[in-house]
Amino acid sequence: MTSAPTAFAPFAPFAASSRETRRRLHRHPELSGVEHSTREVLVKELQSMGFTPQTSDDHAGVVVVWDGAGEGPCIALRADMDALPLREESGVPWASERDGVMHACGHDGHMAVLLGVARWLSESGRRFPGPVKLIFQPAEESGLGAPAMIRDGVLQNPEVSAVFALHGWPELPPGTLSIPDRAIMAAVDNFDIELKGVGGHGAMPHLARDPVVAAAALIAAAQTLVSRRASPLDAAVLTFGHVAAGKTYNVIPEKVILKGTLRTLNPALRDVLRADFETLLASTAAAHGIASSIDWVEACPATLNDPDMAALAREGVSAALGAACLRTAPPSMGGEDFAYFLHERPGAYFWLGLGMERGGLHNPRFDFNDEAIATGIAAFAGIVERFFQNS
Numbered sequence: 001m002t003s004a005p006t007a008f009a010p011f012a013p014f015a016a017s018s019r020e021t022r023r024r025l026h027r028h029p030e031l032s033g034v035e036h037s038t039r040e041v042l043v044k045e046l047q048s049m050g051f052t053p054q055t056s057d058d059h060a061g062v063v064v065v066w067d068g069a070g071e072g073p074c075i076a077l078r079a080d081m082d083a084l085p086l087r088e089e090s091g092v093p094w095a096s097e098r099d100g101v102m103h104a105c106g107h108d109g110h111m112a113v114l115l116g117v118a119r120w121l122s123e124s125g126r127r128f129p130g131p132v133k134l135i136f137q138p139a140e141e142s143g144l145g146a147p148a149m150i151r152d153g154v155l156q157n158p159e160v161s162a163v164f165a166l167h168g169w170p171e172l173p174p175g176t177l178s179i180p181d182r183a184i185m186a187a188v189d190n191f192d193i194e195l196k197g198v199g200g201h202g203a204m205p206h207l208a209r210d211p212v213v214a215a216a217a218l219i220a221a222a223q224t225l226v227s228r229r230a231s232p233l234d235a236a237v238l239t240f241g242h243v244a245a246g247k248t249y250n251v252i253p254e255k256v257i258l259k260g261t262l263r264t265l266n267p268a269l270r271d272v273l274r275a276d277f278e279t280l281l282a283s284t285a286a287a288h289g290i291a292s293s294i295d296w297v298e299a300c301p302a303t304l305n306d307p308d309m310a311a312l313a314r315e316g317v318s319a320a321l322g323a324a325c326l327r328t329a330p331p332s333m334g335g336e337d338f339a340y341f342l343h344e345r346p347g348a349y350f351w352l353g354l355g356m357e358r359g360g361l362h363n364p365r366f367d368f369n370d371e372a373i374a375t376g377i378a379a380f381a382g383i384v385e386r387f388f389q390n391s
Contacts, residue, residue, distance in 0.1 A: 011381070014116040014123075015374035021045060022112035022368065023094035029083030029101045029108070032142035035060040038081050038111075042136050045115055049122040059148040060138040065131050065158065066121045072130025073161035075387045076154075076345075077380050078338060079114035080107045080140035080165075089364040105361050106168035106354070109368030111136060113166065113352075113376035120381055128388040131158050139337075143188070143299040146340040155344055161391075162309055163347035164383055165338045166376055170360050171329065172353030174371050177321075177379055178329035179314050179350040181307045186235070186263040187270050188299035188335030193218075193258040193281065197290035202250035211256040212245050214288035218258070218281060219243075225276055230269055237263040237333050238273070263333040265302050303339040306346035312390060313348045313383050320382025321375065327353070352376050 021041065030038050042062045043053045051064040060081065068074075088095050088102035096102040103109075114134055121132060135154055139145030155163075172178060195215055200208030219240050230236045242259035246252075262277065264270040278294060285292035314326060329351055338349050352372055359366040 011116065011120065011374045011377045014119045014377055017119060018112035018116040018373050018377070019370045021115055022108050022370065022373065025108040025111060026094050026103050026367070027097050029096050029098055029103045031085060031101055032082040032139040032144065033060070035081045035138045039138075042111065042115070046118060049118055051118065051122070056152050058152055059145065061145065061149050061154070062136040063154055064118065064134050066118075066134070067127070068130040068132070069127035070129045072128065072388065073391050074131045074133055074158040075384055076133040076135055076160045076163040077114060077117060077384075078135040078137055078163060078165040078341065079110040080145065081111060081136055081138045082107060082141050082145070084141060084362060086362070086364055090358070090367045092367050102364070103368070104363060104366045105141070106366070106368045107140065109168050109370075109373065109376075110166065112373050113380065116373060116377035117380045120377060128384065129391060130388065132384055133158065133160060143335070143337045146337040150340060150344060155341075160345055162387060163341045163345045164309070164313060164380070165341070165347075165349050166352045166379065167336070167349070168354045168368055168372060169329070169351035170354045170356045170358070170366075172327055172351055172355075174353050174355045174369055175375055176325050176327045176353035177317055177350055177375070178327045179310050179317065179348055180305060180329075180331065181310045182305055183265040183302060183331045184305060184349050185303035185331060185336040185339070186237075186265050186333045187267065187302040187339075189262040189270065189274060190297040190299055191260055191262065192295045192297070194293045195256045195258070195285060195290055196292070197252075197254060197288070199254035200252045202252055205252060208252040209289045210252050211288070211290050212253065214284055214290050215243065215245065215256040215258060217288070218284045221280055221284060222277065225273055225280065229273060229276055234269055235265050235331070235333060236269060236273060237261075238277070263335070265331060267302060270302070300335045300337045301339045301343060303336045303349050304342060305348040306342070309346045310348040312386055313350060316382035316384070316386030317379045318382075319386060320378045325375075350379075352379065
């Protein structure tokens with residue numbers, strides 16, 4: 001990789017300090033909504049740098065503002081805080097000390113990067129035309145954290161003009177990044193379905209109305225929504241992750257419970273597939289003489305970058321790290337509640353290369369690649385510089 005001559009050197013001390021904090025956070029992970037110890041660590045770190053952290057009784061998030069030298073616009077940078085309900089098997093010395101909870105999605109690394117940015121601002125003393133707001137957000141995995149902080153006014157006082165975030169990405173080599181113009185992560189719609197028929201003896205199905213057969217027909221037919229209702233060039237996924245019915249061999253149960261998820265990148269296609277799925281459900285139930293109901297849980301919309309902000313981010317990253325660090329990577333059908341921020345303000349979300357040596361995301365053997373911390377700090381710094389150059 002060819003990078004700017006001083007790309008990493010100014011950020012090495014900040015990355016080293018952040019690495020130790022990252023490992024401390026990794027040892028003590030917390031699930032969505034209960035990131036109280038994590039908040040304490042962040043508050044103390046930020047206070048030691050001279051910041052005055054803002055907290056709330058409504059969530060576990062932390063916000064700090066680096067004041068600008070003038071009345072220019074405000075840029076916000078965000079990192080998520082929560083861990084996953086997973087037993088760690090990485091074997092690293094700083095492995096989770098909380099059984100059944102681990103940072104398997106790299107949020108410890110995201111916090112470390114943003115702490116490095118805070119230290120860069122504090123120790124450099126650099127003042128930009130407007131303020132820089134750093135947002136440490138809880139409950140990303142539940143999809144509840146971003147909406148909670150937005151309701152709490154995180155995008156005001158000072159008013160945020162643009163917002164950026166990153167995610168460690170094992171599929172990309174260390175030292176590289178990918179910043180797409182538009183879609184980067186999918187909308188997530190989860191569903192709960194009940195099919196209710198008439199139970200009976202397994203040897204006398206004609207006297208029953210079998211919801212199991214209806215469920216099988218629905219599961220098979222639902223796959224045609226993706227293969228025949230969506231364009232082959234427009235990504236969509238429909239997965240059934242839970243099927244529950246009956247308890248023994250020879251009893252037709254009265255009901256079947258189904259749970260699953262619909263993922264889309266295109267908001268218009270999201271609406272079409274949801275409506276078509278509900279029609280298919282009602283029709284299948286009617287054909288089998290049973291009743292049906294569905295409850296949708298909208299976890300998050302698609303994460304859609306603003307093309308102008310994505311271009312700005314690529315320019316800033318190129319200036320900081322060299323254009324050769326940029327890669328093109330496909331979007332993910334996973335979900336991300338940073339989408340709510342992008343619904344409120346223009347901005348961009350991007351991948352930070354980690355390499356696969358430490359495993360993939362949501363894997364019990366995953367550990368964030370500390371070598372990527374300096375790259376992340378430099379990327380954010382370059383974006384901040386370019387934002388104020390363009391403002």
